[in-house]
Amino acid sequence: MKRRTLLASAAVALALTGTAFADGHGKTKVGFVFVGPVGDGGWTYEHNKGRLAVEEAFGDKVETVFQESVPEGADSERVMTQMALSGADLIFTTSFGYMDPTINVAKKFPDVKFEHATGYKQADNVSVYSARFYEGRAVQGHIAGKMTKTNKVGYIASFPIPEVIRGINSAFIHAKKVNPDVEFSIVWAYTWFDPAKEADAAQALIEQGADVILQHTDSTAPQAAAEAAGGVITFGQASDMAEFGPMPRVSSIIDDWAPYYIDRVQAVMDGTWTSTSTWDGIGPGMVKIGEISDAVPADVKEEALAMVAALGDGSYHAFTGPINKQDGSAWLAEGETADDGTLAGMSFYVEGITGEIPN
Amino acid sequence: MIRLEKRAQPSQFWTFATPFLAVIMTMIVGGIMFAALGSDPFEAIRTIFWDPLFSEQFAAYSRPQLLVKAGPLILIAIGLSLGFKAGIWNIGAEGQYIMGAICGAGMGLAFYPSESFIIFPLMILAGALGGWAWAMIPAILKTRFGTNEILVSLMLVYVAEAWLASVSSGLLKNPEGMGFPGSRNLQQYPASANLEIIQGTGMHYGVLTAFIAVIFAYVLLSRHILGFQIRLTGEAPRAARFAGVNPTRIVFLCLGLAGALAGMAGMFEVSGPAGQITIDFNSGYGFTAIIVAFLGRLHPIGILFAGLLMALTYIGGELASLMLGIPSAAIQLFQGMLLFFLLATDVFINFRIRLDSGEAA
Numbered sequence: 001m002k003r004r005t006l007l008a009s010a011a012v013a014l015a016l017t018g019t020a021f022a023d024g025h026g027k028t029k030v031g032f033v034f035v036g037p038v039g040d041g042g043w044t045y046e047h048n049k050g051r052l053a054v055e056e057a058f059g060d061k062v063e064t065v066f067q068e069s070v071p072e073g074a075d076s077e078r079v080m081t082q083m084a085l086s087g088a089d090l091i092f093t094t095s096f097g098y099m100d101p102t103i104n105v106a107k108k109f110p111d112v113k114f115e116h117a118t119g120y121k122q123a124d125n126v127s128v129y130s131a132r133f134y135e136g137r138a139v140q141g142h143i144a145g146k147m148t149k150t151n152k153v154g155y156i157a158s159f160p161i162p163e164v165i166r167g168i169n170s171a172f173i174h175a176k177k178v179n180p181d182v183e184f185s186i187v188w189a190y191t192w193f194d195p196a197k198e199a200d201a202a203q204a205l206i207e208q209g210a211d212v213i214l215q216h217t218d219s220t221a222p223q224a225a226a227e228a229a230g231g232v233i234t235f236g237q238a239s240d241m242a243e244f245g246p247m248p249r250v251s252s253i254i255d256d257w258a259p260y261y262i263d264r265v266q267a268v269m270d271g272t273w274t275s276t277s278t279w280d281g282i283g284p285g286m287v288k289i290g291e292i293s294d295a296v297p298a299d300v301k302e303e304a305l306a307m308v309a310a311l312g313d314g315s316y317h318a319f320t321g322p323i324n325k326q327d328g329s330a331w332l333a334e335g336e337t338a339d340d341g342t343l344a345g346m347s348f349y350v351e352g353i354t355g356e357i358p359n
Numbered sequence: 360m361i362r363l364e365k366r367a368q369p370s371q372f373w374t375f376a377t378p379f380l381a382v383i384m385t386m387i388v389g390g391i392m393f394a395a396l397g398s399d400p401f402e403a404i405r406t407i408f409w410d411p412l413f414s415e416q417f418a419a420y421s422r423p424q425l426l427v428k429a430g431p432l433i434l435i436a437i438g439l440s441l442g443f444k445a446g447i448w449n450i451g452a453e454g455q456y457i458m459g460a461i462c463g464a465g466m467g468l469a470f471y472p473s474e475s476f477i478i479f480p481l482m483i484l485a486g487a488l489g490g491w492a493w494a495m496i497p498a499i500l501k502t503r504f505g506t507n508e509i510l511v512s513l514m515l516v517y518v519a520e521a522w523l524a525s526v527s528s529g530l531l532k533n534p535e536g537m538g539f540p541g542s543r544n545l546q547q548y549p550a551s552a553n554l555e556i557i558q559g560t561g562m563h564y565g566v567l568t569a570f571i572a573v574i575f576a577y578v579l580l581s582r583h584i585l586g587f588q589i590r591l592t593g594e595a596p597r598a599a600r601f602a603g604v605n606p607t608r609i610v611f612l613c614l615g616l617a618g619a620l621a622g623m624a625g626m627f628e629v630s631g632p633a634g635q636i637t638i639d640f641n642s643g644y645g646f647t648a649i650i651v652a653f654l655g656r657l658h659p660i661g662i663l664f665a666g667l668l669m670a671l672t673y674i675g676g677e678l679a680s681l682m683l684g685i686p687s688a689a690i691q692l693f694q695g696m697l698l699f700f701l702l703a704t705d706v707f708i709n710f711r712i713r714l715d716s717g718e719a720a
């Protein structure tokens with residue numbers, strides 16, 4: 001009996017502090033949970049740029065807090081809870097592994113809005129958002145296919161999840177289209193951010209003869225490895241990584257979260273926030289192609305830019321048939337484009353890629 | 360000139376005093392670091408050590424979390440301390456923790472969606488066996504071929520991580536997970552969920568097991584002949600042999616117990632706070648537990664408090680990072696200082712400082 005009243009009063013106290021904040025601070029408090037350090041130069045760096053853009057856009061009306069290098073799993077659940085307790089009105093959780101923790105915490109704080117990046121579980125107060133990075137990969141694949149002299153493209157993959165597999169497929173399809181002899185060597189690093197591991201992977205691929213290194217990991221270590229090797233080209237991942245241009249970095253896929261973040265914060269301020277599922281690409285500007293450097297021949301650059309434009313206005317889809325699966329079975333017929341459901345859960349390679357998806 | 364003089368007997372006073380001295384020195388040097396980073400050092404130290412326990416805003420939540428975070432650390436450190444006392448250096452608790460989690464979760468998922476009450480006990484057993492079996496590899500190699508258990512157990516951590524990646528994107532992958540890696544969420548499967556015994560206290564079955572392990576280890580070490588043999592093996596291996604202690608048996612016992620406890624910790628974590636097997640499910644408990652074991656002086660009660668203190672620096676560190684914007688790397692540095700100062704001040708247990716006049720040298 002006593003224990004129950006104790007708990008009940010604790011709950012009341014909790015509720016009280018909650019409302020006190022909602023009335024008291026006036027500012028909208030926005031929290032960000034990051035999987036890497038804000039200085040990773042890639043994925044987290046861009047999310048943090050989005051956070052800074054929110055601060056700039058709203059000035060005094062907004063307060064942002066963030067926590068970096070938060071491990072996925074039980075620790076992230078605690079970080080989110082503490083953020084909610086500290087009075088956050090809106091929390092962005094920016095890695096796939098935060099999915100179940102986000103849903104759990106959202107249940108406990110029905111008045112706090114949550115936004116989870118790259119997942120698929122929604123709730124009344126949980127939105128999901130991601131970018132169609134595979135559109136950028138198509139452009140990358142095109143340039144890679146044209147530029148490689150050894151016909152060997154190295155690919156540093158992180159985890160075998162649909163997003164990564166989609167990127168590999170998209171890059172391969174477009175490389176193959178312009179260079180039928182091209183081969184992809186894929187290394188699974190099992191990390192999003194580990195400069196030492198990424199450098200090792202890049203080094204191994206270069207030694208195997210790859211003269212293009214594509215990466216789906218967040219650090220600039222592969223860029224540095226390519227620079228040291230010489231004659232190898234790379235692309236900035238998640239962030240522009242322009243400091244490695246014009247060689248080895250010839251272009252980049254940039255995630256631009258700022259417009260989306262500003263939009264969502266505005267919606268919370270206006271009280272118009274609802275749970276949504278957003279998957280935007282080059283068209284709405286969530287994915288950008290970083291400047292194509294002079295190391296790329298003018299005609300290739302022109303073709304690449306034409307592809308960016310076509311992907312942007314929707315006249316071209318990165319997955320347009322005919323495309324077969326790796327085992328040779330038909331996937332997309334001539335002219336058919338992939339539906340979002342299949343793309344979202346993609347767990348197979350397309351025809352021509354050697355090796356298996358690890359499991 | 361200052362020089363160190365060996366004590367005839369290890370100092371009782373310093374054995375107890377150095378952990379406190381280490382905490383105080385960490386606060387001072389850590390405070391200077393926080394000040395250099397532009398934060399108010401007093402506020403930072405208060406946020407780390409005081410707020411998780413007593414702040415109105417957070418304590419109701421973070422106090423139970425202290426147990427959740429300390430539970431696995433204590434459970435693993437107790438197992439490790441037995442081996443460390445006997446001079447058996449099991450550095451691979453992280454791997455044993457992972458294998459326990461995989462086996463425990465695998466056992467539970469094999470029964471999905473049955474609701475039998477027997478599932479959870481079977482999972483505990485599977486977790487303990489998984490960790491035990493993983494620890495048996497260095498034990499057998501050491502006793503049969505004389506390999507170094509430090510290297511073998513550490514290397515097996517990386518093998519276990521590869522297994523973890525494999526099962527979470529293969530064998531144990533959630534069939535309803537849209538192709539994403541990661542198992543079903545065991546929290547959402549009542550028969551396998553490691554729930555809080557009393558709602559809102561953070562006291563789940565793993566924490567309870569950790570407390571039982573503390574008592575068990577205390578009795579074993581202070582009241583049982585086996586505990587005496589473990590200590591003797593560590594302090595005087597030759598004497599132990601003359602006294603009829605079988606070193607092979609001690610190796611198997613110490614590694615086996617440590618493995619089983621680490622495996623259970625992994626199982627309780629995956630079925631409770633973490634909920635699912637994922638590619639990077641492990642977050643370093645097995646390594647942090649080594650620090651906890653030494654911070655606690657390899658004594659069961661000491662480990663209990665060391666585990667809670669470590670958990671406090673984690674949760675307080677997160678709060679400091681959230682509320683004051685201190686970079687997470689600075690927090691890790693702060694935690695690292697704790698062990699550094701402990702090891703540094705430990706010299707006073709066996710040595711005393713002498714101030715000599717110059718001509719002696």
